[in-house]
Amino acid sequence: MTILDHAMLPEWHPVLLSSALTDQPIAVTVLGEKVAVFRTSQGVHAFKDLCIHRGVPLSLGKVSGDELVCAYHGWSYNGCGTCTRIPSLPRDQAIPSKAKAFVYDCVEALGLIWVCLGKPAAPLPPIAAHVPAGYKEVFMGPYALQAAGPRIIENFLDVSHLMFVHEGLLGDTAYAEVNDYHVIEEDGVLRSEEIVVYQPDADGTGRGVNSRYVYEVFSPLCVSLTKRDDVSDHIFRLFLMVLPVTEQSSIAFMLKQRNYAYDEPDEVFVQFQDHLIEQDRRMVENQKPELLPLDLQAELHLKCDRLSIAYRKKLRELGVTFGTA
Ligand code: FES
Numbered sequence: 001m002t003i004l005d006h007a008m009l010p011e012w013h014p015v016l017l018s019s020a021l022t023d024q025p026i027a028v029t030v031l032g033e034k035v036a037v038f039r040t041s042q043g044v045h046a047f048k049d050l051c052i053h054r055g056v057p058l059s060l061g062k063v064s065g066d067e068l069v070c071a072y073h074g075w076s077y078n079g080c081g082t083c084t085r086i087p088s089l090p091r092d093q094a095i096p097s098k099a100k101a102f103v104y105d106c107v108e109a110l111g112l113i114w115v116c117l118g119k120p121a122a123p124l125p126p127i128a129a130h131v132p133a134g135y136k137e138v139f140m141g142p143y144a145l146q147a148a149g150p151r152i153i154e155n156f157l158d159v160s161h162l163m164f165v166h167e168g169l170l171g172d173t174a175y176a177e178v179n180d181y182h183v184i185e186e187d188g189v190l191r192s193e194e195i196v197v198y199q200p201d202a203d204g205t206g207r208g209v210n211s212r213y214v215y216e217v218f219s220p221l222c223v224s225l226t227k228r229d230d231v232s233d234h235i236f237r238l239f240l241m242v243l244p245v246t247e248q249s250s251i252a253f254m255l256k257q258r259n260y261a262y263d264e265p266d267e268v269f270v271q272f273q274d275h276l277i278e279q280d281r282r283m284v285e286n287q288k289p290e291l292l293p294l295d296l297q298a299e300l301h302l303k304c305d306r307l308s309i310a311y312r313k314k315l316r317e318l319g320v321t322f323g324t325a
């Protein structure tokens, strides 16, 4: 498959939780491309998931002695993709120079493994610079969704759905009005002004408060929201990082930070998020068109959709085509 999206190729895409990648390779799909990811003592690696010998996925093989060994005929590739051993080759014969795996850039950051299919625009995903230290953290998901990545991101940035899709939890239909707000762009990050939402159960612990939301967009598929309230110094921050698997299927990784309720089991927050995602799933998996329309004439927008409008404009400016229409 040829990926024609020149805007998404230099991006880092989250593919796995660090904890999921242990001693054996795992197959993932990024922008429709099959990739084998594995770990050695030198770090994490990503290869095109295809052995050049007979086209077997390298992810079917195993990691042995810091090399990836193909399951079919045992060719062994080091972390740079060079084939170092062909068991069937007589010892006096050289390994063909073309015997290589196709290597993608791969890094480990924020508790995730990230892959870039093109030339990375930066050494780390841009979101890495915006995750503050010192908070209690918990991962949620990953959640597999049959929806385009940009649709999932826009749903996360959409404040006026909270009172309806998450009624009784993140909103109340009796308080559905959204205050006016603006979106600014600073150093490539889109940021909303505060948006106040009355929430009967803001975080799964049953606390009813007026939450003040600030949304941020760091890259086409990496965003966050930060909530504060008027009655406590609680900070609740949620990062959403989406892997575009195909144009209409994605995997959502979520990292939650909090500076309170340290004794509350993480499971409380995870279960709450699992429930919210199921509520969102009904929307994002049924939206038409499936791909996010970047032509602002295509759907009807209100003032409260300013952030969605800014997001669509940004994707258009960047030239994102994968998952958009
Ligand atoms: S197909 Fe991989 S070694 Fe033959």
Ligand SMILES: [Fe+2]
Residues within 6 Å of the ligand: 155, 156, 161, 162, 165, 166, 276, 280
């Ligand atoms: Fe939602």
